Amino acid sequence: MFDDFFNVVKLRFNGGDEDEVPTFKCPRCQSPVPRDKYEELHRVCPNCNYHGRLPASERIAITVDKGSFTEFDSEMISGDPIDFPEYGEKQKELRKSTGLKDAVVTGTAKIKGIETVIGVMDSNYMMGSMGSVVGEKIARAFEYATEKGLPVVLFTASGGARMQEGIVSLMQMAKTSGAVKLHSDNGGLYITVLTDPTTGGVTASFASLGDVIIAEPKILIGFAGRRVIESTMKQRLPEDFQLAEFMQEKGFVDMIVERKRMRATLGHILALHGYKEKEV
Structure with a gap:
């Protein structure tokens, strides 16, 4: 297995x-x-x-009410804080090939009529790795939600922190976690939807901090890889270690939801927490 x-x-x-x-x-x-x-x-x-991987654009299209999405910070792009070789060229190539500016898309939308701040990570862009732009866009999304009293729904998909930005990428863990805490302190609801894969510094920061943590079936969730953990612990791990179902059994994941039921489930959770469709 x-x-x-x-x-x-x-x-x-x-x-x-x-x-x-x-x-x-x-x-x-x-x-x-x-x-x-x-x-x-x-x-x-x-x-x-x-459940295969979805680009951010398709994820948004099947999740939010038609025509309701308004993007935040659409022109924000990464710098090259540590002069990593060929990093700038790689970014230009990815922006052209994916149509994305970086590995996350954020904005406001309605889900079943309920106004929501939404963020979607895209593994097509450097495996969804978290650099300065990903961290900044997510932090700003939470700050906006806190200011406007809106819930946040965040779809995660990441290989972890982006090594090409060195310690700047690691700083995003603290920044995003701080923004989540302020949102929580102000009574805001945060729903995390873990998709394949959610690993590394993203798992160790905002992905794990949702009030409700949902996962798609049989996706990979973890921090370090199996081989690293087994060599450190000097023992063999269960065969389903780091799968969503194992994580649910151990209490890390609240519920596993199939893609076809995700939109309805999110709308139901938002309504249960008192969020209602706003009259125009």
């Missing part, structure tokens, strides 16, 4: 989508699925319920 899980993760990280291929081979069950069917289901395998 562990070998199968490792192969799934390897395929996810090494170009498993292959958008130009008419048939999608599921990295979990290995079944061939017509790509149009896979896309129709928003990148969910109809055979084994594997």
Whole structure:
């Protein structure tokens, strides 16, 4: 089972989508699925319920009320604080190929009529790594939500802190956590939705601080990798270690929600916490 899980993760990280291929081979069950069917289901395998990665634009489109999204800080781009070799060139290439300015998109939207601040991380941009722009945009989103008395829904997907920005990337852990705390102190609701993968410094900061923590099925959640932990502890870990279901069993995740039910579930949670549709 562990070998199968490792192969799934390897395929996810090494170009498993292959958008130009008419048939999608599921990295979990290995079944061939017509790509149009896979896309129709928003990148969910109809055979084994594997939840593939979604770009931020599609995630927003299937989550919020149509036409309600207004983006924050859309032109913010990263600098090169430690002069990391070729980092600037890499950023330019990614901005062109992905259409993103960095690894997170934030803004306001309505979910089932309820005004909400939403953030969506995109693994297509440097594996969703958190640098100065990701941290700043998330902190600003929480500050806006605190000021306006709005809830926050944040979809996480990240390989962790961005090494190309050195200690500046690590500082974002404290900054985002501080913004979450201020939002909480002012009575704001924060819902985290963990998607594949959520790891490293993102898990160790704002991803773990939600009032309600939701995860998609069988996604990878963790801080350090399995091999690092096993070599440190000198013992073998359970085969499902760091899967969403294991995390739910241990109390780290509150609920596991399939993609097709996510929008309705978020709307229900927001309503349960007293947020209502505002009259125009």
